[in-house]
Amino acid sequence: MKNKIIEGQVIPFDQSNIDTDAIIPKQYLKSIKKSGFGPFLFDSLRYTDPGDLSTTEKRSLNSDFVLNMAPYSGGNIILANDNFGCGSSREHAVWALKDYGIEAIISTSFADIFYRNSFKNGLLLISLKKDELDKMFREISESPKYNLTINIQNQTITTPNSQAYSFAISDSDKERIIFEYDDIELSLKHEDKIRDYEDKMKLKKPWIFENSND
Amino acid sequence: MKKTLYDKIWNEHLVHENKDGSSLIYIDRHLVHEVTSPQAFDGLDIQKREIWNKNSIFAVSDHNVPTKNRASGIADKISKLQVDTLVDNCKKHKISYFDLNNINQGIVHVIGPELAITQPGMTLVCGDSHTSTHGALASLAFGIGTSDVEHVLATQCININKEKNFKINVTNSLSDFVSSKDLILHIIKKIGTSGGTGYTIEFTGNCIENMSIESRMTMCNMSIEAGAKSGLVSFDSKTFDYMLNRRYTPSKQHLNNAIKYWETLVSDSDAEFDKTLSFDATDVLPQVTWGTSPEMTTDVNGKTPDPENENDSSKKQYIQRALDYMGLEANQDIKSIKLDKIFIGSCTNSRIEDLRQAAKILEGYKISDHIKQAIVVPGSGHVKAEAEKEGLDKIFIKSGFEWREPGCSMCLGMNNDSLSPYERCASTSNRNFEGRQGDKGRTHLVSPSMAALAAIKGHFGNVIEFINEK
Numbered sequence: 001m002k003n004k005i006i007e008g009q010v011i012p013f014d015q016s017n018i019d020t021d022a023i024i025p026k027q028y029l030k031s032i033k034k035s036g037f038g039p040f041l042f043d044s045l046r047y048t049d050p051g052d053l054s055t056t057e058k059r060s061l062n063s064d065f066v067l068n069m070a071p072y073s074g075g076n077i078i079l080a081n082d083n084f085g086c087g088s089s090r091e092h093a094v095w096a097l098k099d100y101g102i103e104a105i106i107s108t109s110f111a112d113i114f115y116r117n118s119f120k121n122g123l124l125l126i127s128l129k130k131d132e133l134d135k136m137f138r139e140i141s142e143s144p145k146y147n148l149t150i151n152i153q154n155q156t157i158t159t160p161n162s163q164a165y166s167f168a169i170s171d172s173d174k175e176r177i178i179f180e181y182d183d184i185e186l187s188l189k190h191e192d193k194i195r196d197y198e199d200k201m202k203l204k205k206p207w208i209f210e211n212s213n214d
Numbered sequence: 215m216k217k218t219l220y221d222k223i224w225n226e227h228l229v230h231e232n233k234d235g236s237s238l239i240y241i242d243r244h245l246v247h248e249v250t251s252p253q254a255f256d257g258l259d260i261q262k263r264e265i266w267n268k269n270s271i272f273a274v275s276d277h278n279v280p281t282k283n284r285a286s287g288i289a290d291k292i293s294k295l296q297v298d299t300l301v302d303n304c305k306k307h308k309i310s311y312f313d314l315n316n317i318n319q320g321i322v323h324v325i326g327p328e329l330a331i332t333q334p335g336m337t338l339v340c341g342d343s344h345t346s347t348h349g350a351l352a353s354l355a356f357g358i359g360t361s362d363v364e365h366v367l368a369t370q371c372i373n374i375n376k377e378k379n380f381k382i383n384v385t386n387s388l389s390d391f392v393s394s395k396d397l398i399l400h401i402i403k404k405i406g407t408s409g410g411t412g413y414t415i416e417f418t419g420n421c422i423e424n425m426s427i428e429s430r431m432t433m434c435n436m437s438i439e440a441g442a443k444s445g446l447v448s449f450d451s452k453t454f455d456y457m458l459n460r461r462y463t464p465s466k467q468h469l470n471n472a473i474k475y476w477e478t479l480v481s482d483s484d485a486e487f488d489k490t491l492s493f494d495a496t497d498v499l500p501q502v503t504w505g506t507s508p509e510m511t512t513d514v515n516g517k518t519p520d521p522e523n524e525n526d527s528s529k530k531q532y533i534q535r536a537l538d539y540m541g542l543e544a545n546q547d548i549k550s551i552k553l554d555k556i557f558i559g560s561c562t563n564s565r566i567e568d569l570r571q572a573a574k575i576l577e578g579y580k581i582s583d584h585i586k587q588a589i590v591v592p593g594s595g596h597v598k599a600e601a602e603k604e605g606l607d608k609i610f611i612k613s614g615f616e617w618r619e620p621g622c623s624m625c626l627g628m629n630n631d632s633l634s635p636y637e638r639c640a641s642t643s644n645r646n647f648e649g650r651q652g653d654k655g656r657t658h659l660v661s662p663s664m665a666a667l668a669a670i671k672g673h674f675g676n677v678i679e680f681i682n683e684k
Contacts, residue, residue: 015535016528016532017408017532019507021626021650026626026628029249029278030292032296033252044648050653053292081528083407088645089343091250091360091361092360112411112412113359116362117361121361171234183361184365187373194266194369198240198267207333207471207472210462210468211462
């Protein structure tokens with residue numbers, strides 16, 4: 001089975017309610033592509049000068065921002081407080097995280113739309129209990145070089161001190177991460193059922209299917 | 215089994231239940247805009263997939279469009295490419311598209327209900343979190359990401375888990391000049407930005423029953439700001455009246471049957487909710503957000519919080535960070551906060567009722583010299599035309615506001631309407647996140663009449679006191 005272990009440095013964001021506007025600001029949503037958002041991840045926190053899709057000059061890094069500090073700058077696992085990914089439904093936020101190299105985010109809770117968008121793109125989200133999360137934050141502040149090993153199949157996280165935490169994940173989300181399923185293909189396996197439903201509704205609620213396009 | 219409105223719409227649209235507990239739910243309406251759709255259309259092309267039901271789709275450009283000088287087109291090349299891409303995709307797939315100079319153009323969540331594209335009992339999705347707005351018409355509506363936009367285009371379904379039922383019951387009446395915006399901010403202040411996560415919220419109680427459909431839309435619109443993807447209000451005589459004689463109202467041939475179905479779209483009287491909260495509307499004063507999350511809200515007569523009063527260190531830090539970003543002190547009187555810009559618009563508050571409320575305050579007054587810019591951006595071409603018919607545009611212009619073309623505008627500042635660093639704005643929009651209206655910009659969320667009063671005074675004021683003194 002492929003891709004069942006994620007291993008790497010943790011990037012600590014000791015903040016709650018990190019919203020998708022912060023993850024990828026609006027000016028980058030003008031792109032019509034899915035790729036290339038990594039350099040703009042957390043753009044207004046990460047750089048001291050403004051930027052947009054047409055910026056060609058080298059940007060100035062904000063040395064106080066966690067992504068710009070060693071050893072976090074090489075990290076691939078974000079640790080954040082409650083309600084990560086709230087606000088706008090922009091999937092660009094997930095594309096930016098993935099493009100930057102983030103493979104997993106650990107928090108106590110995630111916003112619903114962000115949660116769906118993440119698993120659709122193979123980004124693993126893990127919810128831990130508040131005391132477990134707090135303990136990790138404490139350990140990182142004591143020793144910033146902090147690598148976690150996440151075993152998706154076994155649903156465990158192992159810390160540098162060899163402490164293991166287990167986490168919950170639905171079977172389908174787990175499979176999405178491991179097998180990178182095409183959700184559309186899975187749904188189209190029920191094509192006949194969808195057609196049957198639609199035919200029934202065309203009789204029961206014909207007004208739903210009215211449109212001046214007809 | 216007694217059912218909630220959410221249960222009923224869910225059951226009606228259930229196509230298939232998967233073993234893992236998720237369900238395939240049929241989608242009746244799919245609204246599409248320029249920002250979250252190009253990658254979805256691309257995905258279809260790459261996989262050589264067809265659109266399942268093009269008649270279910272309505273498209274419009276709103277997020278990334280100029281709100282003035284429309285005749286000269288879109289100057290920003292990157293924005294123009296995005297809008298053109300939607301136009302091309304709609305042409306190619308024969309999807310209904312309202313172009314920029316069409317009176318039907320406007321913010322997707324304003325035009326959906328206004329044209330009766332949204333109808334009671336429908337499931338409706340859009341690649342935008344404020345799709346919750348449409349729940350005011352007793353339809354199950356929620357925002358989705360671009361992968362799901364592609365999924366709905368290709369399958370007409372979405373594969374989701376059912377949410378839990380959350381009833382928010384509001385009794386009694388709001389005071390004059392206190393609006394549904396104040397009420398929903400008051401509710402978010404109490405339950406927090408994740409208080410509704412995992413739930414569909416239904417708003418009930420005599421306060422909601424007495425509310426106009428447009429006010430209900432403001433409530434449902436901001437459900438997502440409490441973490442709930444969908445807000446709902448049961449069908450009633452107000453919904454019925456609203457649905458008649460609109461562009462896509464069911465044809466005469468089907469209307470009676472539609473109405474019969476719509477009348478079933480109420481929560482059963484003793485339906486069980488997983489969570490219930492009650493609010494008294496008479497407790498609600500005009501609200502102002504002071505921080506960088508919609509839950510950071512206080513009464514206009516209040517003060518900014520003092521982080522020193524918090525025992526929890528992360529809460530302390532959370533408040534301090536927001537005060538620092540907003541350039542405010544602890545224990546500062548809300549009324550003392552001076553504004554640079556005023557924005558009246560967005561899918562939260564850009565309907566005719568909102569503009570009437572703001573105009574009522576502004577009539578006979580000029581905006582303060584402190585205000586660098588004040589703009590009104592109507593939610594749609596129809597709202598704009600109606601406002602002009604009523605002479606509201608003249609009131610706005612005379613007081614010093616700019617009267618613009620419809621779009622999302624300064625709510626998210628994707629077009630040229632945005633805040634410069636450190637500028638402070640009283641805004642009728644829905645999000646006060648860091649940088650939302652412009653890099654380092656500072657947003658205070660308020661109702662339309664509170665925004666109008668802030669424009670006159672140059673700082674916040676209590677609209678109730680203003681009216682009493684008037």
